[in-house]
Amino acid sequence: MVLVVAPSQAKELEDRLLEMGERSYRIGKVVRREGDPLIRFTNMDTAFDTFKYPRISRPKVKVGILISGTGSNMKKLIESSQTAASYCEVAVVISNKPDVKGLEVARQMGVEALCVPHTQIREEGEAKVTEALRSRGIHLICLAGYMRVLSASFVREWHNRIINIHPSLLPSFRGAYAVRDALEFGAKVTGCSAHFVDEEVDHGKLIAQSPVIIDDNDDEASLHAKIQEKEHLLFPEAMQKVAKDMITSKLNTTSL
Numbered sequence: 001m002v003l004v005v006a007p008s009q010a011k012e013l014e015d016r017l018l019e020m021g022e023r024s025y026r027i028g029k030v031v032r033r034e035g036d037p038l039i040r041f042t043n044m045d046t047a048f049d050t051f052k053y054p055r056i057s058r059p060k061v062k063v064g065i066l067i068s069g070t071g072s073n074m075k076k077l078i079e080s081s082q083t084a085a086s087y088c089e090v091a092v093v094i095s096n097k098p099d100v101k102g103l104e105v106a107r108q109m110g111v112e113a114l115c116v117p118h119t120q121i122r123e124e125g126e127a128k129v130t131e132a133l134r135s136r137g138i139h140l141i142c143l144a145g146y147m148r149v150l151s152a153s154f155v156r157e158w159h160n161r162i163i164n165i166h167p168s169l170l171p172s173f174r175g176a177y178a179v180r181d182a183l184e185f186g187a188k189v190t191g192c193s194a195h196f197v198d199e200e201v202d203h204g205k206l207i208a209q210s211p212v213i214i215d216d217n218d219d220e221a222s223l224h225a226k227i228q229e230k231e232h233l234l235f236p237e238a239m240q241k242v243a244k245d246m247i248t249s250k251l252n253t254t255s256l
Contacts, residue, residue, distance in 0.1 A: 071102025
């Protein structure tokens, strides 16, 4: 984008853009010309030499992802967090199962990955998860195929800092069989929902939703695949939105 402003306003505009985390470059000036081309850039080659300019840093929310399997949503979350404009950083991936593919994928993407097995007494295993998260400065948890129901005490401890993706347009079709339930009900539209986790299953405050049309020839596998495509877009967007809101409202300012 090119902005044309009066010379007297240029410095003020540059300062405002810098406050917003945006870099700007002066690439020329507008003058009245006779005969020659009306526009001539005098600083184009050097202005976009990005190696000349320091990267502008801003606080980022540290994210921990909990998984139990292949981690397809996890991969999209990590990819989103590694973009230059990200409001967050995925610092760790934790699985309750050893040797799942998601752990390997996370490590290949440069993210620490570890297994914290679930225990017979649920709260004991969750205490170890909390210890692993807090020791790494985590402020936001994303559940990306984590096949464990979290205890009320864990949810309260991380109140408004756990987000989940669910394969339906909540509040419709809560639970583990949402795709099957939508087909059996005869629904024509379903989708996916990103939401905060509370003490009820698939019940917390909605962050964002995306619809999916159910075709007459859809079965459970084909519909699940269509929903998952939308999840891969919606979940990273929801993570970024929540992280941005946390920074904007200055939550956790002592650690961000």
